[in-house]
Amino acid sequence: MLICLIRGVAGNSSATSQQLPGTVFQTEELTIGSAPDQQLQVPHEDVDPRHATLRVSTNGRVLLTAVSPRGVVVNGRRQTRVHLDPDDTLTLGETTVRIQRGRGEYACIVRIEDPFSADESQPAAAASTRNHSSRYTISFWSWTLTIGVAAIFLLVPIGTFLGPSMRKMLRSAPLVPSDALWSSGPLHDTHRFIGNDCTACHVNPFQPVRNSECETCHAEVQHHVDVRSADVKLFDRERCAQCHFEHKEPATLVLRDPRLCTDCHSRLDELKSNALVRDSSDFGSNHPEFRIAVLSEDQIVAPGQWRAIWLEASKPETFKERSHLKFSHEQHLNPKGIKSPLGDRVLECSDCHKPNASGREMMPIRMEIQCSGCHSLHFDEHDTSSGVPHGDLPRMFRALREHFSRLYLEAGSPARPDGGMRRPGGEARQMSLDEQRRARDWADTESLKMARELLEKRVCVDCHDVTHVLGASGFDQWKVSPVRLTQNWMPRARFNHATHITEPCTSCHNQAEHSKQSSDILMPGITRCRECHGGSHDSTKLGSDCVMCHRFHLPNRGRFDEQKQARLLQ
Amino acid sequence: MHQSFINFRNYRYGLIAGAASLLCIAAYNLDRPRVPPNGGTWLGYTLGTIAALLVIFLALFGIRKRSFSSNIGTALGWVSAHVYLGLAALLIATLHSGMHFGANVHTLAYVLMCIVTLSGCWGVYAYISFPGAMMNQRGNLRRSEFLRQIAELDSSALELAEGISPQMTQLLTECARRTDLGGGNLWKQLRGRDESTILMGDTGPARGAHVVPNTNQRALIQTLAELRTGGRQSQIALSSVQKLLGLVGSKAALLQRLRRETQLAALLRIWLFFHVPVCCALLAALFIHIVTVFLYW
Numbered sequence: 014m015l016i017c018l019i020r021g022v023a024g025n026s027s028a029t030s031q032q033l034p035g036t037v038f039q040t041e042e043l044t045i046g047s048a049p050d051q052q053l054q055v056p057h058e059d060v061d062p063r064h065a066t067l068r069v070s071t072n073g074r075v076l077l078t079a080v081s082p083r084g085v086v087v088n089g090r091r092q093t094r095v096h097l098d099p100d101d102t103l104t105l106g107e108t109t110v111r112i113q114r115g116r117g118e119y120a121c122i123v124r125i126e127d128p129f130s131a132d133e134s135q136p137a138a139a140a141s142t143r144n145h146s147s148r149y150t151i152s153f154w155s156w157t158l159t160i161g162v163a164a165i166f167l168l169v170p171i172g173t174f175l176g177p178s179m180r181k182m183l184r185s186a187p188l189v190p191s192d193a194l195w196s197s198g199p200l201h202d203t204h205r206f207i208g209n210d211c212t213a214c215h216v217n218p219f220q221p222v223r224n225s226e227c228e229t230c231h232a233e234v235q236h237h238v239d240v241r242s243a244d245v246k247l248f249d250r251e252r253c254a255q256c257h258f259e260h261k262e263p264a265t266l267v268l269r270d271p272r273l274c275t276d277c278h279s280r281l282d283e284l285k286s287n288a289l290v291r292d293s294s295d296f297g298s299n300h301p302e303f304r305i306a307v308l309s310e311d312q313i314v315a316p317g318q319w320r321a322i323w324l325e326a327s328k329p330e331t332f333k334e335r336s337h338l339k340f341s342h343e344q345h346l347n348p349k350g351i352k353s354p355l356g357d358r359v360l361e362c363s364d365c366h367k368p369n370a371s372g373r374e375m376m377p378i379r380m381e382i383q384c385s386g387c388h389s390l391h392f393d394e395h396d397t398s399s400g401v402p403h404g405d406l407p408r409m410f411r412a413l414r415e416h417f418s419r420l421y422l423e424a425g426s427p428a429r430p431d432g433g434m435r436r437p438g439g440e441a442r443q444m445s446l447d448e449q450r451r452a453r454d455w456a457d458t459e460s461l462k463m464a465r466e467l468l469e470k471r472v473c474v475d476c477h478d479v480t481h482v483l484g485a486s487g488f489d490q491w492k493v494s495p496v497r498l499t500q501n502w503m504p505r506a507r508f509n510h511a512t513h514i515t516e517p518c519t520s521c522h523n524q525a526e527h528s529k530q531s532s533d534i535l536m537p538g539i540t541r542c543r544e545c546h547g548g549s550h551d552s553t554k555l556g557s558d559c560v561m562c563h564r565f566h567l568p569n570r571g572r573f574d575e576q577k578q579a580r581l582l583q
Numbered sequence: 584m585h586q587s588f589i590n591f592r593n594y595r596y597g598l599i600a601g602a603a604s605l606l607c608i609a610a611y612n613l614d615r616p617r618v619p620p621n622g623g624t625w626l627g628y629t630l631g632t633i634a635a636l637l638v639i640f641l642a643l644f645g646i647r648k649r650s651f652s653s654n655i656g657t658a659l660g661w662v663s664a665h666v667y668l669g670l671a672a673l674l675i676a677t678l679h680s681g682m683h684f685g686a687n688v689h690t691l692a693y694v695l696m697c698i699v700t701l702s703g704c705w706g707v708y709a710y711i712s713f714p715g716a717m718m719n720q721r722g723n724l725r726r727s728e729f730l731r732q733i734a735e736l737d738s739s740a741l742e743l744a745e746g747i748s749p750q751m752t753q754l755l756t757e758c759a760r761r762t763d764l765g766g767g768n769l770w771k772q773l774r775g776r777d778e779s780t781i782l783m784g785d786t787g788p789a790r791g792a793h794v795v796p797n798t799n800q801r802a803l804i805q806t807l808a809e810l811r812t813g814g815r816q817s818q819i820a821l822s823s824v825q826k827l828l829g830l831v832g833s834k835a836a837l838l839q840r841l842r843r844e845t846q847l848a849a850l851l852r853i854w855l856f857f858h859v860p861v862c863c864a865l866l867a868a869l870f871i872h873i874v875t876v877f878l879y880w
Contacts, residue, residue, distance in 0.1 A: 015791060020756075036757070036782060039791025049761040049780040050794050056760070062767065154860035162695075162867040166688040167874070194688050195875035197622075215879040222880070258618050262683050270617035 017119045043067040057106025198260040227253040240571030274559040297548030308497045333532040337494035340531035362518040372511030410488045413460035421452045506562040591663035600667035611678045620681035630679040637672035673700040692868035702857040720844040736834045757782040765845035772849035800835040
């Protein structure tokens with residue numbers, strides 16, 4: 014198929030057609046565009062590099078197909094695909110292309126009328142570096158990106174405010190932008206279960222999360238002060254989120270900055286008149302000496318009642334535990350050993366002081382567990398069943414009387430009139446009343462004698478304060494002071510023995526090996542702690558903030574519930 | 584000393600931006616917030632506000648540079664401030680973020696800011712180095728003079744060709760028409776490849792013409808060289824062909840310089856295709872960032 018292109022200058026077509034021979038292409042499809050590799054090249058800003066094609070069929074019909082989305086203007090109308098008739102005119106930029114009926118061997122003749130002549134062929138358009146023809150201009154990209162960002166990150170996610178069903182749809186559908194895109198960071202592990210339900214906590218738009226949202230789950234969290242006291246007013250502006258910080262990295266649910274505590278605790282005197290706690294601002298440089306809470310028996314108001322009293326090491330005359338126990342650590346920790354049923358034994362702290370299951374605290378000292386291995390309560394060394402019970406005087410006396418009564422009844426009792434000898438062939442007979450009274454008297458006398466020995470000379474008196482009751486006699490004449498050992502010496506602080514296990518006990522309880530009295534308090538002072546622990550910003554020691562040892566939410570203070578507190582205070 | 588946007592008024596904006604940056608870095612390092620450093624502390628809010636205002640100021644440059652009649656500062660001063668404060672803005676925004684990043688609109692705004700700043704840095708580099716290189720290519724000629732010279736070469740060649748044969752005239756006419764002058768879309772300008780073609784084999788109707796690549800006018804030069812050595816030409820025609828070869832060679836050299844110059848001009852413009860659209864997206868992301876931070880306070 015031969016297609017002939019004849020170029021001419023607009024308005025002078027006949028002349029140029031004679032001057033220049035036509036260009037003949039042997040093809041069925043003629044390419045039209047501004048690129049130099051196009052068979053019909055029209056360099057113009059309005060013409061794409063590959064703009065259109067002309068397909069000539071064997072019957073001479075010409076089909077114009079626009080490759081460019083801009084189409085081709087045919088006879089003044091923009092077309093994308095059209096069959097051309099002879100004398101149809103295409104407008105490409107400033108060039109006019111006229112289709113002519115094929116003649117002779119030419120299936121089609123295409124006459125091109127350029128606006129400029131061949132010798133002024135400077136194709137300014139080909140050199141143009143302006144980019145008018147491209148749709149992808151800077152402003153196109155600007156609008157596309159801006160609208161795209163606005164749609165993905167604001168317009169679609171804001172649909173979560175259009176109702177629960179829309180909210181659920183947006184949040185659950187994969188790859189659909191939701192308000193999760195507004196999250197400034199991941200939730201703490203403990204809150205992961207909330208998922209992307211932002212409005213679970215962020216209930217009111219443009220308002221910080223309220224305490225009541227936290228209390229939905231954390232209803233039982235206790236306050237820092239007694240909610241029935243006026244102190245609670247000091248906290249009326251405090252928000253949970255001030256100390257419990259979410260959506261930030263590193264994920265720390267409890268903020269450890271000391272100022273959260275020291276804002277008040279460095280000036281408690283200004284805030285309240287009857288501050289029991291002394292001011293502190295930094296563990297390393299400004300923290301009061303530890304006060305020790307020791308159990309003490311009330312002697313005046315409610316005798317027999319025990320309560321914790323606070324003692325200070327700076328007042329040695331009162332810095333004593335009054336547990337009513339006689340005990341010498343020095344004696345028990347004698348490096349040469351201490352007498353035991355199995356001979357002399359060298360004791361270690363851990364022989365008596367055993368950690369509980371968590372390892373944090375020590376188990377309570379119990380006579381039956383820690384002491385009875387050596388401190389036997391057997392009063393008759395020839396009789397292994399002769400023990401008395403511990404901790405209960407009436408039961409002890411009953412046990413003694415049972416023991417001596419049995420002894421009387423059994424053969425061999427020296428108190429019987431027959432010398433305790435039963436002759437061969439003699440028959441067992443019922444005791445007479447007189448005999449019974451004699452037996453009771455003998456058992457009572459022997460029991461009392463043994464009780465006196467146990468309570469006043471050996472066994473009980475070794476460890477206990479035994480006093481005589483004025484004017485009383487018999488078994489009522491003795492009183493053993495009850496023993497209460499302090500278990501929690503620093504109830505306002507948390508100490509974990511397990512994390513300090515690399516240190517020997519005496520590293521902190523360094524007076525234990527020289528303590529002769531049970532009244533000695535062997536708790537370490539702050540100086541000992543400060544050998545390793547520094548202030549929160551100490552770079553040479555273990556930085557220790559307030560919450561390392563202290564807690565904000567204290568037991569039995571009442572719920573951290575604003576409304577409830579308000580009600581209580583009214 | 585020549586005053587450019589770099590050393591405008593003795594580096595006035597460089598010093599202002601540097602001092603502001605140092606001040607912000609010092610504040611960031613001295614600040615001891617109760618929470619890990621983030622955009623929500625008082626310093627975070629302050630740095631964020633400064634950075635946001637800077638971004639808006641930097642975006643205003645897009646308006647100012649089109650307002651030729653504006654008297655608000657000189658255009659050079661605005662460029663200088665734009666460059667230096669733009670760098671400071673990224674640094675301040677980084678401090679504002681507290682180095683917390685995630686898959687969210689806040690980090691999107693930061694990433695867009697990085698892209699805008701980086702493309703801006705490329706722009707600075709381009710504006711410092713390319714105009715000089717373009718001058719070297721053009722040799723103190725204006726672009727239009729370049730094109731005029733090429734057109735003159737073309738018309739001289741056509742005059743010579745008319746003395747040789749009509750075919751030669753048509754060959755050279757089509758060759759001039761199909762010469763790639765380096766224009767076209769931005770991608771083509773950037774690539775700088777000579778896509779010139781020539782119509783060959785158009786001597787008889789039976790054969791038909793075909794389009795042949797004519798990179799650096801090589802195909803034309805080869806055709807002319809073959810004619811010269813073909814021996815079937817008259818003496819006059821031979822000298823015309825010889826002259827033609829000279830003209831085409833000059834044109835090829837001119838074209839190469841023009842194309843390189845066009846390429847540099849395109850490189851000088853391409854970064855704006857990132858800088859401006861991403862800046863618009865950044866303004867949108869920044870707005871959403873500010874709104875949503877307080878929406879879910």
